[in-house]
Amino acid sequence: MVHARSDVVSTALRVLDAHGLADLTMRRLAAELDVRPSALYHHVADKQTLLAAVADELLARGRRPATAHAWPDRVREVAVGLRDALLAWTDGAELVGTVVGFGLGGTAPLRDLEEALAGSGLPDDLVPVAARTVWHFTLGHTWEEQTHLQAGAAGAIPDEPLGTRDPGAAFTAGLELVLDGLRARADRSTDRSLTAG
Structure with a gap:
């Protein structure tokens, strides 16, 4: 065949x-x-x-069209979509993290995050750093969540999400902390440019 x-x-x-x-x-x-x-x-x-x-296929299948307008909403949209795509497949977070770590692929969400952050007010040199920060938080949180869920389903550990009864709410709260930090840095950069001008 x-x-x-x-x-x-x-x-x-x-x-x-x-x-x-x-x-x-x-x-x-x-x-x-x-x-x-x-x-x-x-x-x-x-x-x-x-x-x-x-x-790349896993990420492409999970990709959603962008609908948000404000940069924090766009970043949130990409991060939530990435988490959902990774959780949809067994070992999705481990696979994508490994491939990105090896520099072989899986970079579409990073590009999407950079595009979302482009209008944030962050200095241009910090946009890729900010994108990777959101990426690492999303990947790390999802990997931990997915590993725990799979171990629970296999009976290796108690079937309760690690550290919280609602991992989705924990992810959202953590992402908001990251976004708060990015907003604060963007605001400081904007204030400096206004003062300098």
Whole structure:
């Protein structure tokens, strides 16, 4: 059977969701596609390239159209959408964090955050730093939440979210703290430019 690259990536995403990142192997993926493992290398150079493509697909499927206008609302919209996309798939946060850490992909949310922060009043050199701060908070919170939920579902730990009964509310509160800090820094930068002018 002949498969397109999109078939390989979609099947890998299903394997990830069913078995987790540790069990997303080239051998298992080949078995799911009913091909020899060597056939996969016609579509991806190696497992890292496959993981990057799977992460990008996961994020693309979870991407929502931008509707907010004010920069804090746009940042909030991207962060919430990222969290939802990561939670929708087994080990989604671990996969995307790994791929971004290796510099292989998964950067669409970072670009979206930079675009959202462009009109914030932050100095241009701080916009990428601010975007990465929101990214790290979102990824870290979601990874912890997802790991705890999956361990609870497997019976390895009590099935109660870590540190709170409502991880969504905890995420929202933490994100608001980050946004408060970004607003304060943006306001200070704006005040300095007005004073200098």
